[in-house]
Amino acid sequence: MNLQNITLISFGYFGxxxxxxxxxxxxxxxSFPVSIKEGHIDLSEFYDSxxxxxxxxxxxxxxxxxxxxxxxxxxxIFNVDLFIPILTFIFxxxxxxxxxxxxxxxxxxxxxxGMVGNSQILLNRFTKEVVHELGHxxxxxxxxxxxxxxxxxxxxxxxxxxxxxxxxRCREEFVSLTGV
Amino acid sequence: MARKISILIVDDEDSxxxxxxxxxxxxxFRVECAENAKKALTILESGEFDIILADIKMPGMDGxxxxxxxxxxxxDSIVIVMTAFATVDTAVxxxxxxxxxxxxxxxxxxDLTHLIRNATKQISLTDENENLKKKxxxxxxxxxxxxxxxxxKNVLREVESxxxxxxxxxxxxxxxxxxxxxxxxxxxxxxxxxxxxxSVHCGALTESLLESELxxxxxxxxxxxxxxxxxxxxxxxxxxxFLDEIATISTKMQVELLRVLESKTFTRVGGNKEIxxxxxxxxxxxxxxxxxxxxxxxxxxxxxxxxxxxxxxPPLRDRKEDIxxxxxxxxxxxxxxxxxxxxxxxxxxxxxxxxFNFPGNIxxxxxxxxxxxxxxxxxxxxxxxxxLEKTMVNNFAESLDDFERAFILQILNKYNWNISRxxxxxxxxxxxxxxxxxxxxxKLAGQ
Numbered sequence: 001m002n003l004q005n006i007t008l009i010s011f012g013y014f015g016x017x018x019x020x021x022x023x024x025x026x027x028x029x030x031s032f033p034v035s036i037k038e039g040h041i042d043l044s045e046f047y048d049s050x051x052x053x054x055x056x057x058x059x060x061x062x063x064x065x066x067x068x069x070x071x072x073x074x075x076x077i078f079n080v081d082l083f084i085p086i087l088t089f090i091f092x093x094x095x096x097x098x099x100x101x102x103x104x105x106x107x108x109x110x111x112x113x114g115m116v117g118n119s120q121i122l123l124n125r126f127t128k129e130v131v132h133e134l135g136h137x138x139x140x141x142x143x144x145x146x147x148x149x150x151x152x153x154x155x156x157x158x159x160x161x162x163x164x165x166x167x168x169r170c171r172e173e174f175v176s177l178t179g180v
Numbered sequence: 181m182a183r184k185i186s187i188l189i190v191d192d193e194d195s196x197x198x199x200x201x202x203x204x205x206x207x208x209f210r211v212e213c214a215e216n217a218k219k220a221l222t223i224l225e226s227g228e229f230d231i232i233l234a235d236i237k238m239p240g241m242d243g244x245x246x247x248x249x250x251x252x253x254x255x256d257s258i259v260i261v262m263t264a265f266a267t268v269d270t271a272v273x274x275x276x277x278x279x280x281x282x283x284x285x286x287x288x289x290x291d292l293t294h295l296i297r298n299a300t301k302q303i304s305l306t307d308e309n310e311n312l313k314k315k316x317x318x319x320x321x322x323x324x325x326x327x328x329x330x331x332x333k334n335v336l337r338e339v340e341s342x343x344x345x346x347x348x349x350x351x352x353x354x355x356x357x358x359x360x361x362x363x364x365x366x367x368x369x370x371x372x373x374x375x376x377x378x379s380v381h382c383g384a385l386t387e388s389l390l391e392s393e394l395x396x397x398x399x400x401x402x403x404x405x406x407x408x409x410x411x412x413x414x415x416x417x418x419x420x421x422f423l424d425e426i427a428t429i430s431t432k433m434q435v436e437l438l439r440v441l442e443s444k445t446f447t448r449v450g451g452n453k454e455i456x457x458x459x460x461x462x463x464x465x466x467x468x469x470x471x472x473x474x475x476x477x478x479x480x481x482x483x484x485x486x487x488x489x490x491x492x493x494p495p496l497r498d499r500k501e502d503i504x505x506x507x508x509x510x511x512x513x514x515x516x517x518x519x520x521x522x523x524x525x526x527x528x529x530x531x532x533x534x535x536f537n538f539p540g541n542i543x544x545x546x547x548x549x550x551x552x553x554x555x556x557x558x559x560x561x562x563x564x565x566x567x568l569e570k571t572m573v574n575n576f577a578e579s580l581d582d583f584e585r586a587f588i589l590q591i592l593n594k595y596n597w598n599i600s601r602x603x604x605x606x607x608x609x610x611x612x613x614x615x616x617x618x619x620x621x622x623k624l625a626g627q
Contacts, residue, residue: 051286057195084199086262088288096205141208152207154289 006032006134007071009039009063012079014105018123019077025127025164026134029149031180032073039066043080056082056090056102064100073137075130076102091129091153094136097177101133108156125159135166139177143170183307185300186210186227190220190234190246191262196285200233203292217246224250230303231280231296232259236270244274251278256306258299262287325358325365326509329499335362335491342489343369348441350426350486351464353493356543359464360424362493366462367420375419378412378459383425387433392449394437401450413446416459426486427467427478438482461486496538496545503534506542510549511561518553525561528623532563564593585620588613597624 008023023034041062046054063076075094082090082104091108094101108125111117131149143150148167153159166174174180187209189200197213204211212229214220216238224232232250236243243261250257258280263271271282280302281295325336342349343366351359360379367377385393392402396411412421423429429437440446445456463486472478496503507525515522538544552565588606595601603613616622 057198083286084203085193085195086199086286087203087292088286090289093202094206096202136206142206152293154293 004032005071006030006034006073006075007037007068008034008075008077008130009037009066010077011039011041011043014077014079018105018119018126021123022127022130026131029131029165030134030138030174035071037068039063039076043078048083051083053081053083053089054078056084056093060093060095060100060102063102064095064098072099073134074100075134075137076100077130078102078104079106080104081106091159092133094133096136096141097139098137101137103129103133105129108159110156113156121160124164125156128153128159128162128164131164135170135174138174140166140170140173143167145169184208184210185231185303186212186229187231187233187296188220188223188229189213190215190217190232190238190243192216192235192238196235196262204296207296209296217241217243220246221249224253228254230258231299232257234259234261236261236263236274244270244277247274247277247279258302260295260299325361326505327499327502328505329494329502331494331499332502335493336365338489338491339365340369342366342491344371345489346460347488348461348486349463349489349491350469351462351491351493352469353464353466354495354541355466356541357493357495358542359466359493360422362491363420363422363462363464367422367460370420370460372419372460376416377420377422378416379422379424380412381424383428387430390429390433391436395440395446395448396451396455397449398451401448405450408448411446411448413440413457413459414455417457418459420460420462423461423463425465426463427465427469427472431479434479434482438479438485441482441485496541500534503545504530506545507533507549510546511553514550514553520553520558523553523556523558523561526563529561529563529566533566581620584616585622588616588620589622592617592622592624 006026008019008026010019019036023036026032027034043054046058046062048055059076059078059082063074066074068074082092082102084090084093089107090104092101092103103126105122105126106112108129109117109122128149132153135150140150142152145151145167146161147163147165148170149162149164150166150170151158151162153162187204189197189204189211190213191197191200192215194215197215201211201213212223214223217234218241220232220234223229234243234246238246247259247261250259255278259274259278261271261274261279261282262285263274263282264285268284271279271284274282280299283291283295325332325339327333327336339362349363349366351362353359363379364377367373380390380393382390388402392405392409392411394412396409396414397405399405399408436446441461444458445454447454469478469483469487473480473483496506507530511525512522533545533548540547548566549561551567552561556562556565588602591605592602595605599610599613603610606613608616
C-alpha cells in the first residue's frame, strides 16, 4: 500500500484525455504517483436553487469524508458551477495543509464566455487549477509571482497568465513542507 | 508584504466565516473568527487586528454598534462591513460612522481581492508613514548635535528635559557652537514638533525691519508695503520662534517683545486688529545678558521673562574629545553632498586638529573639513589640506615652543620641505633647521 498517493476523483463526465493529462502534470509537479477514480454523489443535495449553483463548502466537506486508504491527498473534480456563501463563484478550494480540495472545470471553457471553444486552453486552465488546489493541500499559500501556479486567479484570464509550475520560492516551500 | 496582515471576521453564519477564513488563509493572512460582536470585542481587547470584516446584521449587538465601539477604542481601525442588498442604506450609515468600505453579499472574488488589497496598501502606507516620521524625528533630534563628551551629554540632557515644557529658553554660547541646532532640537523633541520652527536673526535687521518681520504689516503701512504680510510670531503659531542674537535688539523692541511674550497677542504694523498666536520662545546670544542688565542696556523684566531656562553650550576647546566624532560626521556630510566616497583623515592631521583652539568653534571646524574635501586629493585628508598651521600661529601660541614649532612647519610646508630654501627664509643655517626639525619631531605630511 502506497500512502504517498494523490487521487483525483471525478464527479460527472470528463473526457478521458483531460484527466490523464492533468494527472500527468500533477505527478510531474509534485513527484508523487497520481491515480484517477470515478466518484458518485447526488449533486442535487448540494444545489442551491436560489443561486443555481453548487455549494463548494459542502462539496469539499463531502469529498473530505471519503476514506481513501491509499491516498494522502484527494482532489474532487466537478463540472458544475461552484460557489461559497460569501462569493459569487469559485474555481475551486481546498483545506490549507489538509487532505482534500475540489476544483471545477465549469467556468474554464471559453464557450462559457461566448467565445470559440479551445480544448488546449481548457486543458491548460484545468491543469493549473488542479495543481493550484493540490498546492494548497500541501500547505502552499497564494503567491505574488505572476507566473507561479499558486498565484490567485479570479478570472480565467488570470489563469492564462500563469504557468502550471511552482515558482522557485514556492518550490522551496513545498520541499521544506514535504521533504520531497 | 512587510508583515503578516491580520484579519478578524465577524459573522453569525458559520458558512460565511468558514468561506472567508479559507479564502484569507490561502492568501497568507493571519485570520481569526468571531460569531458575534461581543466575542469580537473581547478578541480585540486582547489583540490588535489590521482589518475587521464584519456583518451588519447579527443577533445581539449589531455590526453598526460594534463599529462605533471599535472606533472609540482605536480610531484608525480598518473596518469593512458586509451587507445584503436590502441593507445598502445601513452600509452607507456605517461609512458615515467611520467604516473603511462595504461589500454586498455575496461578492465577486475580484471585489474581495481588490478591497483587501486596497486596505493592505493603506496599512502598509500608514506603517511606512509612521516609520518615516520616526526616522525624520530621530534625524532631527540627533543630526548635527554631535558629541559624546560629558559637557555635550549635559546639554543633550537639558534639551530633553526642557523640550517637554513650554518655558522660554535662553541658549548661550560662543559664536559657532551650534545654538540654533540646540534650539531646533528643543523644538523637534517637543509636542510642537509638527508645527513651524521660525528662526529670526535679530542682529541682521534694523529696528523697523525687525518690527515688521516679527509682527507683520498691513498693506500700505509704510513705503513698499504693497501687500499684507504675516509676521514671524504669527507664522510660529503652535510652533516655536527662535530669536537669535537677542542681545542686539533695541530698547523699544525689548518693550514690544515683553508685551507680546506676556499677552501672546500683537497687532501688525499699520493694523489695528489684535492677533493672537501660541508660540514658544527660544532665544540665543553670545553676550552676557546678566551683565547687560546690570549695565542697563537690557531690560531686567524681559531678561527674567526669557531666562526661565538657560542652556550653556560649551566651546569646542572645552570638549576636544568630540573633535574626532565631529570630523567624521562632517567628512560624511560633505562627501555625500559632493557625491564623493568618504575620505579618511590622517591620524597626524586629526591629532593637530585636537590640539587646535578653534576660536570659531564648530563652524570653523566644519568649514575646514569642507575646504579639505573640496581642495584635497580625495584619497586622504592630510595636514597639507587643513589651513591649520597658519591659523595656529596666529591663534594658538600658548608657549614659545608651540609658536616656533608651528611657524617652522608652516614655512617648511610653504617650500615643500626644501631644507635650503626654508633655512634661507627663516634666516638660520641648515644645521639649525635640522636640529629644530628633530627637536619638534616635524614630519612631512603623510609620513
